Amino acid sequence: MNHFCREASQLQSDAFERQLTLSEHIRLRIHLLICEACRNYADSLKLLNSFFHNLRKQVQQDEGITLPDSDRERIKEALSRTSDSAG
Amino acid sequence: MVQETLLAAWRGRDRFAGKSSVRTWLVGILKHKIIDHIRKEIRDRKLSEAVKSDPTSSLFNADGSWIEAPENWKENPQELCENEQFRHVLQGCIAKLPEKQQIVFRMREISGEDTETVCKEAEITPTHLHVLIHRARLALRTCLEFYWFGGRRS
Numbered sequence: 001m002n003h004f005c006r007e008a009s010q011l012q013s014d015a016f017e018r019q020l021t022l023s024e025h026i027r028l029r030i031h032l033l034i035c036e037a038c039r040n041y042a043d044s045l046k047l048l049n050s051f052f053h054n055l056r057k058q059v060q061q062d063e064g065i066t067l068p069d070s071d072r073e074r075i076k077e078a079l080s081r082t083s084d085s086a087g
Numbered sequence: 088m089v090q091e092t093l094l095a096a097w098r099g100r101d102r103f104a105g106k107s108s109v110r111t112w113l114v115g116i117l118k119h120k121i122i123d124h125i126r127k128e129i130r131d132r133k134l135s136e137a138v139k140s141d142p143t144s145s146l147f148n149a150d151g152s153w154i155e156a157p158e159n160w161k162e163n164p165q166e167l168c169e170n171e172q173f174r175h176v177l178q179g180c181i182a183k184l185p186e187k188q189q190i191v192f193r194m195r196e197i198s199g200e201d202t203e204t205v206c207k208e209a210e211i212t213p214t215h216l217h218v219l220i221h222r223a224r225l226a227l228r229t230c231l232e233f234y235w236f237g238g239r240r241s
Contacts, residue, residue, distance in 0.1 A: 002152035006143060013221035017202060018213070037156035044157060044228050050164035052196040058168065072208075075190055079209050 004031045008038045012045055088124065092117045140185045142226045157228065160236050173235060180230035184223050191216060192223040 004027070011020060011028045020028065032039055095116050096103075103112055148154055167173050181189060191209055194200045195216075200208075206216050 006147040006151040040157040040159045054168040056199045
């Protein structure tokens with residue numbers, strides 16, 4: 001019954017990134033009903049998600065900006081260096 | 088390496104045809120030994136990089152179940168946000184992520200960029216992004232459980 005945990009963890013993360021398909025959604029819901037470990041994982045992802053949400057709000061209030069152009073350039077540069085690695 | 092070569096030469100002395108000098112024969116064996124060694128190095132490095140960038144192999148059993156079940160975290164996100172110490176631990180955990188995961192995770196969660204922007208800037212597909220973010224979340228959660236949530240319970 002816990003063989004679905006690895007897949008469930010990917011679906012739980014994906015749920016923050018995209019709309020799950022109906023079948024994915026149902027499989028995940030059913031699994032969460034029976035698996036406490038994955039429920040804990042779900043709760044911790046939700047906690048982190050609202051933590052980052054609060055953090056962003058706070059930063060925006062403090063600075064009124066998102067990401068400085070200098071950082072953007074730095075990120076781009078770092079990415080071009082690592083683009084061939086699987087990450 | 089030289090020892091291994093001489094050993095291999097000794098074991099294979101029957102196969103020495105005598106068509107070339109002993110020196111050429113030994114150098115030939117040595118070359119093969121060096122190539123084998125480099126291949127092994129590359130294989131080991133790729134393997135350790137793969138394990139580092141994909142935490143699923145160290146967190147799940149082969150059958151897909153958790154090796155160590157995630158604990159229940161009882162914290163208030165608003166309080167956590169105001170907790171300097173937690174933010175410090177979190178920064179440390181994010182800094183431990185492999186470079187690419189770290190970059191996309193920071194863009195997505197800290198800067199709040201949307202998927203499209205992150206994919207464009209990182210030059211990756213949405214599917215690849217989802218995998219990277221998923222791996223980052225798994226690793227981050229494990230790190231926090233160890234350095235924050237687990238430590239406070241005990």
